[in-house]
Amino acid sequence: MPMRPLNIALVAAVATLLVAACERDPVEDTPPAPRPVRTTTVEKREQLTPFTFTGRIEAEDEVSIAFRIGGRLLSNNTRLGDRVQAGQLLAQLESQNEANALRQAQAALAAAQGQLTQARNHFERQQTLLAQGWTTRANFEAATQAQQTAQSQLDMAEAQLNAAHDQVGFTELRADAPGKVTETGPAAGEVVQAGQTIAKIARQDGRDAVFDVPAQLVRAAPANLQVTVALTDDPAVTAQGRVRQVAAQANPVTRTFEVKVGLTDPPAAMRLGATVVGRAEANSGPMIGIPATALTRMNQQPAVWVFDPSANTVSVRNVDVLRFDQAQVIVAQGLDAGEIVVTAGVQALHQGQKVRVLGSGR
Template sequence: MNRLTLTLCSALLLAGCGKPAEAPEPVRPVLSLVVEPQSQANLGRFAGSIQARYESTLGFRVGGRIARRWVDVGSSVKPGDVLASLDPTDQRNQLRAAEGDLAKVQAQWINAQANARRQQQLFDRGVGAQAQLDIAQTDLKTTGASLEQARAAVEQARDQLGYSELKADHAAVVTNWQAEAGQTVSAGQAVVTLARPDIKEAVIDLPTSLAEQVSGELKFLAASQLDSSISTTATLRELEPQADAATRTRRARLTLADTPLAFHLGTAISVTLTSAVSPRVELPASALLESEAKTRVWIVDPQQKTVSTREVKLLERTANSVVLASGVQAGERVVTAGVNSLKPGQKVIVDEEDPQ
């Protein structure tokens, strides 16, 4: 009986000295994302503002000292509203002088009329000379011409007095004043800038290198910087031919597809510039597995929850991202972190917070 027990114990000891069974590969949690091919290439985002397409700079048609500014920057004006006025003393004096000249010429014209009638009556009775009649009629015509000239001078003086008031000729918003009350200005000098608020556009500055590539195929998306949900598409209307000497940028003016109510004049906007490209996939640079002169990514099997490598074709790369031309399909899930510590067929746990 003791010998049987010893034999059994020896057998058990020998069995215990055998090679242990291999432990299964651990299940690893991974970060991943679902592939969504892009057909638009983002060329950049640029700060800009909403401006009026049409602006006009007004000035007085006569010179003088500005007596008063009637509106401030940001004010809305209607046609005929007075924007500023000059000291009208000089214009009033010119009008009084012109009216005095007119009164003098009118008196001369009345006298010339009476003299012409008198000479005509004398000539008709045969007691007047033809020469005297001719002189009287010539004086009447000359005085009549002087009367017309004096009347025109009065109208001109009235116009000059009216020009001492600078008025808006269309509905607009005051955007800038170039002169202040008390300042003496000359005729035609810029005084105030008006913008028509009915037609607005987006204005941005583009780097020269990008501006040279701008074409009709590019798309612009203008969004409010305060609320990105307020946005509209835009198309290029005008691109300045020369770059600014200081910033080396070229100003671009964009026509808005529609104008949201929140797009007031001066509203700060962000304009995203995109271009249509062949479908491509952009991934974080950490998703790339490079070995044996090949470029691969890990694909997650959604049914088995395992990973496998797949060779991909690299199109572009930056410090933080890569663009793939082929190798993955829309809807597939790609591992984006820890790619060097995975093995083919390894079980993984997909990050639950990652969108499906």
């Protein structure tokens, strides 16, 4: 019986498929070669934690000068930035009252000296008369007491005269050491109180870089930490220093601690009040650090590819990153020492993929 056209077509199609199957390249059925990667073994090592602060330059020794007494300010010769020498007159108070008190003390001293001279002469007469039997013991003792009283009054008058001299001297304010004026106070004509700041002088014996540091960094930083300080407007101007003082109490507003770094041979460009940046590194103990190239992202979180040497496969794992820079990532959680992570080729991997290790790095 002759074949129908449909059967003829089916036979032709089957024959075509058989021929194609026979002609297929056997290479197409070969599984893909393992992808080459580079790896590193995770280790815990001592890590240095970098610190960066912004602060200011201050004098290592800055004093506030003030009058010991109150009064009306006659003159204030201090100007910001002026250099002063030891003993230089900086300000004066009106001294009429103190001058009058000095003259009164001088007069009281003269009177006391006269009374003492009179009492001494009377004592000497009574002493002579007593020896000759022409006076009584009671008169002699009275003369003795009068001389002692006159001597005491003279001593008191001398002390009052010295105090009056001091009061006159207190109307003049002089620098006790060479330095530079960093702050000025009231102007001439104002009434000032004892102890009120008239000016601040930075003595010429050192510079500090002062920073406001959070409490957690103060706890982490070791004592005598070395700091590199640079000007913010010219980072090429630098100086080295060490922490010499940490405030015992936090600032009540900012809750930070004032840290003073004593600078060694600071350049002249680091003027008082200049803004600086301090950089330091402190040992944070053993931590896991991996190359930055090992870090990828999975499930919207940082991740790494972990290599299984027994199966030559990789699997992705999310990690917690403590900090990172362009070269290294510090991992807080997610990896253990001894594990192997992929450092090159991470972008072309998938879960469970077989890989071929080209080399390992440290």
